[in-house]
Amino acid sequence: MSIQSPAKCEIRSVIRYLIWKGKTPVEVYNKVQTAYGDKGMNRTSVFKWCREFKNGRTSVHDDQRSGRPSILTDDIVEKIENANNLIARIARLENLKDTVRECFVQVDAGYSAELRWRKIDTMFESRIVVSGLQEWYASRVVESVLTSLEEFQGRNSGWMLSRILNLTINVNKYNPLHAGSYLHYSTVLNLTGIQFPMMLSQIKKFESLNDISEKQKEILPLRLTYRKRGKQINLLIKDLSRLVRSQITARKNTGKFNNYEIRLPSEDKWLSFSNHRRKERVSFYVDLECTLQKMKMDMKTFSYTYQQHRAFSLTYYVHCSMYRFRRDNDCIAWFAKELKNLAHNVNTILSANISMAVFTRDDAMYCHVCEKPFVPDDTWVRDHNLNYKDLYCIPIIEIYLLTRKVIFPYEYDDCIEKLEDTCLLPCESFYNSLTGNTVSENDYAHAMNVWQRFSIRTLGEYNDLYLKTDVLLLANIFENFQDSCITNYGLNPAYYYTLPGFTFREYIEQTMENVRNHVRLVMRWDGRYGVEAMIAKPNFHCILDTFKTCLYEFHHEYMLPLFYEKCKIMYTDTDRIGSKLHEIYTISESKIALSPYDDKRYSVSDSTDTLPW
DNA sequence: AATTACCGTCCTGCCCGCTC
DNA sequence: GAGCGGGCAGGACGGTAATT
Incomplete structure (x- = not known):
């Protein structure tokens, strides 16, 4: 029997x-063949080693290898760096060119053509910060x-930051008490011994347990209370037949009452996303101002008309044109x-x-609407998904948003002639009978500053400026918001009235199912490194990690602030995350969702002063 | 830490020259 | 002419260090 698994140096030593x-x-x-058999060395190699040792070789190990020589010299490195700098600079200028071009609009045409400024640049970031504002400010702002300044200087830009002249950060604070005040009925009502759906016979017991009486005067005189107590509740029966079905039929009600x-x-x-028309952009903004004409008070009735709105100026903006x-x-x-x-x-x-341009199969690999790849059997059509076709409804945005509110005396302005006034009104004219407040000194000073800076002559011109900035800022901010949402989530937020609706659609759209269509999983690999090495590649891990991070970010940044402990992760996988939502109350949801975009009620004007810099 | 270009070694196949 | 000793070409394999 021959010697098994000999080392190379062993045979050479022999x-x-x-x-x-x-x-x-x-x-x-012959001796090597006898000792090692086919595990030994072949004839040519044995002869070669015999020759080597006869010529005086002593080492039985491999000679030193040089390895891969460097082909880079200093001048090549310098050339590459110069080229990279040049490319980076050209790319930066190219980006800048588009940015600048977007800021202007061409009015008239031909010889007398003129460029006019049309864009005000603001950064709008929508983030819901539940607590720890200081921490958020340090990490997300400072x-x-x-970091961006360091990167800018580190890119061999040739520019150096001397100082920051002006940095304005507006924070729209949102008050969770407005939504949090909606209490779950189980926390305030004593429901011992009461079953849901509540039987008619149990209402009396319910009343005495909670010391309240039920009031049903406007819905149905189904039942009148026996004794009036201090507190009253309105019992709104949304679906009477559903409520009493189990009491009048043999079939038991398996559904839950008022529990979603x-x-x-x-x-x-x-789940798959199909409402692709929600990806279309909105491009139309309008705002108008009204005089508030005071009406005669008729004190005999409980309700009377106090003021009448009469529109006197209007602005609209169609995106890009x-x-x-x-x-x-x-x-x-x-x-x-x-x-x-x-x-x-x-x-x-x-x-x-x-006439349609001639198109071939080589033109496109993916549908531009749903981003799914084409298969060879597909019929040739211009748009394979006809969801865009019947888009007749354009959402029109009318929200009041300003980076800095320019105050306006709404109540003073009761007729159009007053617009010819030639000086800014005294502070008292800004009294608002709805809030019971007049303006702050800071706001009034800002208004004075605006009046002088823009050489305003009449109140009408002041109104024009107010209205124009209102619409342009709104348009700009909402365009940025749309851009950011479409880039990040592929959906236009203008089509969704509530944030939960938007995030749920986005959740369906952005799950890994769509990603699977784009990532080709390597099952067999014939290269020198096997499929294990392929999977161990950083970019493969990067894909998995990125989407896992996205999913967790979605859960922690959107779902948890909205639903708190009602939302829990059920299970996670490499590319999926399952959540369970308990008892979602649509009324409280809507309040939470709308308030972050409503700065009229919750804006805190001088909040930047309290933040560190 | 993976990838890559280079290089030593091994192996197969073939050829050449010498000897019996 | 067959067998043997010796060598070469080229591809496969794997180690090494530069590079990414």
Whole structure:
């Protein structure tokens, strides 16, 4: 039996010994064959080693190897760095060019063409910070600004930061008490011994347990209370037949009363996003101002008309093309005409027959609407998903947003003639009877500053400025918001009235199912490194980690602040996350969702002063 | 830490020259 | 002419250090 698994140096040592003993190469080869069999060395190699040792070689190990020589010299390195710098600089300038171009609009055409400034640049970041504002401010604002400055200087830009002249951060504070005050009925009502749905016979017991009486005067005189107590509740029966069904039929009611639950799909069932028209952008913004005409008070009735709104100026903005403004009594009629013209223009463009460009199968790999890849059997059509076709409804945004509120004397302005006043009004004119407050000194000083800075002559011009900045800032902020949402989530937030609705759609759209269509999983690999090495690649891990991070971020940043302990992770997988939501109350949801975008009620004007810098 | 280019070694296949 | 000793070409394999 031959020697198994010999080391290379072992066979070479044997050869060296046999040569030293004076054996011929053939004798050496025969002995090696006898000892090691086919695990030994072949004839050519034995002869070569015999020759080496006869010539005086002593080492039985491999010679030193040089390894991979460096082909880079200093001048090549320098050339590459220069080229990289040049490319980076060209790329930066290219980006800057587009940014600058977006800021201007061309008015008129031909020889007299002129560029006009049309964009005000603001950064809008929507984040819900539940607690720890200082921490958030340090990490998201201070650190990110410093990091970007360091990167800017480190990129061999040739520029050096000397000092920051101005940095304004506006924080829209949102007060969770407004939504948190909606209490679960089980925390305030004593329900011992009461079953749901509540039987008619149990109402009396319920009343005495909680010391309240039920009031049903406007719904149905189904039952009147026997004794009036201090507190009253309105019992709103949303579905009477459902409530009493189990009491009048033999079939038991299996549903729950006033208790909503979202059930997420089971393992083998995929949710898929199909409402692709919600990806379309909104591009139309309008705002108007009214005089508040005081009405005669009729004290005999409980309700009377106190003021009447009469529109006197109007501004609208169509993204990327048009910005119009008008101030007079007929502005509404003018706006109606403008809308009609706009509709006609759009119709002219849409109804014009334009010959389609010739397209081949090589043109596109993915559908531009749903981003799914084409398969060879697909029929050739322009748009394979016709979801865009019947989009007749355009959401029109009218929200009041300003980076810094320019105050306006709404109540003083009761007729259009007052717009000819030639000085800013005294502080008392800004009294608002709804809030019972007048303006702060800080706001009034800001208004004075604006009046002087823009050389304003009349109150009408002040109003024009107010209205224009209102619409332009709104448009700009909402455009940024749309951009950020479409880039990050692929959906336009303008189509969703509540944040839960938006985030749930986004959750479906962004889960790994869609990613699977784009990532080709390598099952077999014939290279020198096997499939294990393939999976161990950093970019493979990077894909998994990125999506896991996205999913967890979605859970912690969106779901938890909205639903707190009602939302729990059921299970996680490499690419999926399952959540369970308990008892979601639609009323409290809507309040939470809408308040972050409503700065009228919750804006805190001088909040930046309290933040460290 | 993975990848890559280079290089030594091993192996197969073939050829050449010498000897019996 | 067959067998033997010796060597070369080129591909496969794997170690090494530069590079990414």
